[in-house]
Amino acid sequence: MSTQDPAARRNALRAEALRIADDVLFPAAAEVDRTGVVPASHWRALADAGLYGIAAPVEAGGPGLEFGEITEILEILVSGCLSTAFTWLQHHGVVISLSRTPNSPLRDELLQPTVAGRLRAGVAYAGVVPTPPRMTATRTGRGWSFTGHAPFVSGWGLVDLLQISARDAATDDVIAAILSTADLPSGVRASPLALTAAAATATVSVQVDELAVPDTRVVSRVTSAEFFANQNVGVRLNGTLPLGLLRRCTALLDVAGQAPAARRLRERADEARVALDSAMGDAASLLAARADAARLALDAVATLVAARGGEALLRGSDAERLFREASFVLVAASRPELKDLLVRRFGGLPEPDQTPLAPAASAVRPVWAARDA
Template identity: 55%
Template sequence: MTSSLVERAHEIADTVLFPAALAVDRTGHVPDSHWETLADAGLYGIAAPAEAGGPGLELAQIVEILETLAGGCLATAFTWVQHHGMLAALAASDNRALRDATVADAIAGQIRGGVAYAAAVPVPPRLRAQRLAGGWRLSGHAPFVSGWGIIDVLQISAGDVETGDIVAGLVNAEVQPGITAVTAQSLFVADASQTVALEVDGLVIPDDRVVSRVSRAEFMAHQNFGSRLNATLPIGLVGRCVRLLQDAGATAAADALRGEADAIRLRLDAGLADGSTLLRARADGCALATRAAGTLVAAHGGPSLLRSDPAQLLARSALFTLVAASRPELKRALINHLSHTEE
């Protein structure tokens, strides 16, 4: 079962996602059939442990699936990968009623979700939570929320104004009382992720929709795992560039880039126990993606300037990974790496 999920991911990336990637980029729309194909293949449930009804994949298998789909179509993969953050949180939730009501359908892809947790990371947080009788009242701003109009539910996180704890709750991904503005964010790549900015003022999350409440320290400790998964995006792009370089006859370049990606992957795994190691490896992975895409552009020559050439899409996609799911520490590491400076 687990090996077949990896095989299905490779097949879907090569026969469905990558052949359609240029059209997705041009139209700014991911076909509904993409989501249905991923659900039918069982790929909406890969983050769920066996005891929750999931496949119980090893980390290496999850990483391979994520990298593979990222190399197929970044817009599709970036939207889909956020479902797994929600699913993992629901599967581990102490809210048994909510868990029982949602996890099975989320595994099947019948409920499709996204996350808005980045606004809880800064100090002070961009999204704030205030305790009310029977629930929480959220206010603030979430600048980048992907999947609006695609996903069914959104796991939204905010900082408790009194304790600093991080509260996460599940809301329907639609305009509702308390969501005062939804503004489309026009992206230069992966625009088909349907990313929006949310303004929140008085959004109430009742206790029966609360996924978790943890200390800020515990919340930040959990970020290493999410950061490891986000690091699959640039490495997946490198993998696609390597294959296209091989097709273009640039075998030596392809082999060299593949070797660098393999080494970074090992460092990313080691970084799960060391946040600074993980951030440096993520920065190196993003930088490698930009170099790999640049190498492919050079290999394709003049045709890579055309919107019909996948090299230009991969080059823009690589730039996307420099800022997507970033943190101030990662930003500094990337600036130092790309400018060949050290602070």
Template identity: 60%
Template sequence: MSADNQQNTARGAALVTEAFRLADEVLFPAAGEVDRTSTIPDSHWKTLADAGFYGIALPAELGGPGLEFPQLIDILEAMMSGCLTTAFTWLQHHGVVIALAVSTNAELRERFLSGAASGELRAGVAYAGAVPTPPRMRVTRVDGGWRLDGHAPFVSGWGITELLQISARDIETDDVIAAIVETDTLPDSAVRVEPVDLSAGNGSRTVALEVEALVVPDAAVVSRTPLDVFFATQNVGTRINGTQPFGVVRRVIRLLGDAGRPEPAQALRDRAAEIRTRLDQGLGDEDALMQARADGARLAVEAASTLVVATGGPALVRGNPAERLVREAAFTLVAASRPPLKERLVGSFSGVDGIS
């Protein structure tokens, strides 16, 4: 291993350690209040920025830490175990950082990448409109740019983020066009939002986004991707989103251990390790990946239920960590889901064989 690689590995290990410290000492102690008030304190964003956690997706050659993929997964799981609301909102940011880092639009990259990587600029995404067929969000070529029309049902970070990456499908070619816009410049005449009242993660300030005749210039386009290539990259996103249920499981294991219940904690730890291994191995096999992702989401529900039973009556009181983790486990069944995952979970919970 070269000296540079050794340095990057050590830097990544230090970031993983810091992520778990922040999860335990900063995020989790405040998670109940975040849930109660549906508000993430600004201090959380500053803490994450000061610790360098907005640029973790950047490769070393672009000034990032050059994390190994397992290190990135560990950091995301740690954050999810601290405060799912904060971590879920922050997670969206990294897709924009990656898009800027690999974009051929040098001017856009120069304009936004440094601020996004430092956390000076916070970013969100509206991917979901481009995923289904037929798509919910379409773009039409106009003179000097693109006209966007459509609907994105869940866009998180509204009012928290300064940048929004909107993905849509070209009405002519079905290519996926992604543009980055500054949210405070979006005209009311073209963009309408409706707050979505979530049972968990409500502090993410998720909205339903309606777009009609929003024109973005070519200078705002961060990528144009053929549809088959776009879908080929979705497995990595599924693996990354799999950190959500494992964050819940990690916190349940910790709380069971603190409560003097080492046996169920160890049993859940062993089950999580087996599913996590299958998730990693499934990156090249979509069927295996989806099954492991479904098993991870189900494990989160079962782990949270274990904590409820172990806690007893106090777990029925609104605001108890066990009560909140049950809602967050349910959140991981649906958030960032895809149809194959949904069908596996329906079959798993209902006992209907053959659904996949």
């Protein structure tokens, strides 16, 4: 982006996101869904617009967006193409990690190219979420040995960098390293997953056997308590997925002459955003708000299917694709507590009393606050 004035730059980023979503991503979304391939031109458009750097702090060339401005851009791009946006979303966690790392040589090497989108990044951290963890790290002479399993890793073959996390077998600390995907050894084995929706995310299951990780590639080491406290930020960001689908459904409902239904769904989306943002300090409340947003997306696509009628039964129609994608956002980037909550809600079962599932996000400074450091 060439705009230098901060306010103008922020407005330009939002305008670019809207343009790309409506003029580039959505017109190609059906073909991306059919072929399972995101065109390289999509990634170039996002990079040229400066959208790979929206999470970067100002001192690293970032735009200094407020959190709500970031989530709005995420929603907008999800409304264009879920496969493209979901894969691109993973990149920002790596930008944040690099902007905060005490490993200055690694930051100097990788931060600017990731902010510019010259290097695209993905993440593999799901292996540290369950207890016991699926991915563990053992200390070696000058680094670590990672072993375990990451069940869902998106962007395989599309990203240049992979941030992989493991729990220290001795201390339970979470160790995160950033590796070049081109240099991954044969001990890292990827098995493609045949997804029913968003297949173009190139999502795989990754098995890691004694992966040597030198200290020079370690981007962070935090306690497990710090790691889980900061997961609230990730849960909120993933809450943009169902609201992004709702944006597209309401736009299509307007076209179908169903403006009153579209208007009411937008009102409900506004309420869902407020609930998500208000719950950032409490993990249990945040997961409940995330569940409500996922359910709202299902309501939106069901409304669109009903409005489109028989056309929605045709493979490849917008309504049919969005219906499958709603199932994806229902469980993607999920946690066992969220799945249990959704099962109870859909099954009409009583919900347990809300108790904190992780330390409050305020207990540890959220990772997105790095731009203020």
